[in-house]
Amino acid sequence: MVFPNEIMLNTKKVLYSKMFKEGYDVVLGCDDVLEFIKTMPRNMATLVVTSPPYNIGKPYEEVVAFEEYMKWQERIITGCVELLKPNGSICWEVGNYIEDMEVFPLDIYFYRIFKKLGFKLRNRIIWYFGHGLHAKQRFSGRYEVILWFTKGNEYVFNLDDVRIPQKYPGKRAYKGPNNGKPTAHRLGKNPSDIWEILATDWEKTLWNIPNVKASHPEKTVHSCQFPIELVERLVLALTNERDTVFDPFMGVGSSIIAALLHNRIGIGVDKERIYSDIAYHRIMQALKGNLRKRALGKPIYEPKATEKVARIPPEWKT
Ligand SMILES: C[S@@+](CC[C@H](N)C(=O)[O-])C[C@H]1O[C@@H](n2cnc3c(N)ncnc32)[C@H](O)[C@@H]1O
Secondary structure: OOOOEEEEEOOEEEEEEOOOOOOOOEEEEEOOHHHHHHOOOOOOEEEEEEOOOOOOOOOOOOOOOHHHHHHHHHHHHHHHHHHEEEEEEEEEEEOEEEEOOEEEEHHHHHHHHHHHOOOEEEEEEEEEOOOOOOOOOOOOOOEEEEEEEEOOOOOOOOHHHHOEOOOOOOOEOOOOOOOOOEOOOOOOEOOOOEEEOOOHHHHHHHHOOOOOOOOOOOOOOOOOOOOHHHHHHHHHHHOOOOOEEEEOOOOOOHHHHHHHHOOOEEEEEEOOHHHHHHHHHHHHHHHHOOOOOOOOOOOOOOOOOOOHHHOOOHHHHO
């Protein structure tokens, strides 16, 4: 594909380019994030949401000294601050950095950077996933953290748009002025700060089990992509329609798709051509209505006791 590539599909204007340009519903950049940010106007985004490289030797990163990595991240976060509107939010999704088998929880280090820049923490969301690599010399890691900060005290928070079904909607008050009335909120409950949303690693674990047919429908060649569902909840809660969402490390474009699906403007950049090309193709699929994705709020798959994978292997019984 030759840059810049512009297309209009289903009333949405998409630009795939090296630099940002105004007037589009989606802008995908393929460049170094710091170069791309220079081309963006100040004060334009309501939400910056991303998962940065963790400096752990993934195919898309070169491992550097931890201090150097943190300084680089600080420069990018400082660049993002200028892009954010005064009522804007920033969500930095991180796991652990590991050195000589020692665990460094990245959210602790990032918290200091955001505080220094004047941000206010609103939630430290635990993203829990039930499957992944098995550790041998410590407990297996099963969560990552989303730090949600706001620039100021006035910010968008649409709780009603992300409520989840109540466990006991039929419960009623048995005394007081509301005696006999339902106690639950009729639109559902607050999803809380612990989110169980499938990670793509789940799929890798289960692929080897022949009679589990379910596989994550969103998987691409990217080793660390976001489930779109995870970003959808942030987009719905922290922005309004036609607001702008920016992902400075967009990978295969999961955040941009979440923005687009909910009528927000999506801007993203990734330095790797292979990922930004996949992002472009996924966006085209989303616009045509044929992108494979897990539905927002779909229950996590639990095998039935009768399924082979849920049964104790016969050889263990002897
Ligand atoms: C953890 S992944 C993000 C995956 C993304 N959330 C998704 O759903 O696909 C981090 C991404 O940052 C990109 N990246 C690393 N260094 C970069 C840089 N200097 N500029 C732009 N992108 C970069 C990598 O290519 C990688 O795709």
